[in-house]
Amino acid sequence: MPDSAFVDRLNEQIAYEFAAHQQYVANAVHYDGETLPRLAAFFYAQAVEERNHAMMMIQYLLDADAPIRIPGIEAPKAAFSGLAEPVRVALDQEKRVSDQIAELARLARDGGDLLSEQFMQWFLKEQVEEVATMSALLTVLERSADRPMDVEEYLAREGRDEAADPTAPPVAGGAL
Numbered sequence: 099m100p101d102s103a104f105v106d107r108l109n110e111q112i113a114y115e116f117a118a119h120q121q122y123v124a125n126a127v128h129y130d131g132e133t134l135p136r137l138a139a140f141f142y143a144q145a146v147e148e149r150n151h152a153m154m155m156i157q158y159l160l161d162a163d164a165p166i167r168i169p170g171i172e173a174p175k176a177a178f179s180g181l182a183e184p185v186r187v188a189l190d191q192e193k194r195v196s197d198q199i200a201e202l203a204r205l206a207r208d209g210g211d212l213l214s215e216q217f218m219q220w221f222l223k224e225q226v227e228e229v230a231t232m233s234a235l236l237t238v239l240e241r242s243a244d245r246p247m248d249v250e251e252y253l254a255r256e257g258r259d260e261a262a263d264p265t266a267p268p269v270a271g272g273a274l
């Protein structure tokens with residue numbers, strides 16, 4: 099079993115991943131309410147990814163026969179001013195999660211826990227992608243502040259295909 103410091107910290111991370119899920123549902127609902135279906139669809143899909151991240155961590159702890167605490171989480175930010183704010187919130191969140199994932203990888207390495215260190219590698223790569231995606235989306239939104247349809251067209255064009263990453267860790271109960 100991984101050492102208890104790593105297990106505690108990974109349990110904490112499960113809460114951050116579920117919190118990211120809730121935030122992205124809130125973002126999606128906000129954009130749906132503004133009749134911006136591509137932005138809404140982007141965040142609905144992003145929310146599922148965050149839920150899957152949490153379930154990957156749960157599966158890892160199950161496989162390691164380590165204790166698992168399913169967390170309660172605080173309500174996400176749901177009132178936004180301006181078209182870009184939800185994406186700004188998302189970018190801040192992804193940067194914060196990148197630091198948290200790096201800290202988890204470091205904790206595993208410092209503890210000489212090679213399996214946990216390897217488990218965290220996929221998340222490090224994933225964070226590079228997610229920060230880059232949110233950062234690009236924010237740039238487009240800030241450039242098109244008064245032309246939201248430009249952003250919708252951008253997403254229709256660039257919409258990334260998240261289908262089947264064979265290197266992704268297994269998801270408890272199966273990926274959604």
Ligand SMILES: [Fe+2]
Nearest residue numbers: 115118148151
């Ligand atoms: Fe995540």
Ligand SMILES: [Fe+2]
Nearest residue numbers: 118148192228
């Ligand atoms: Fe993320």
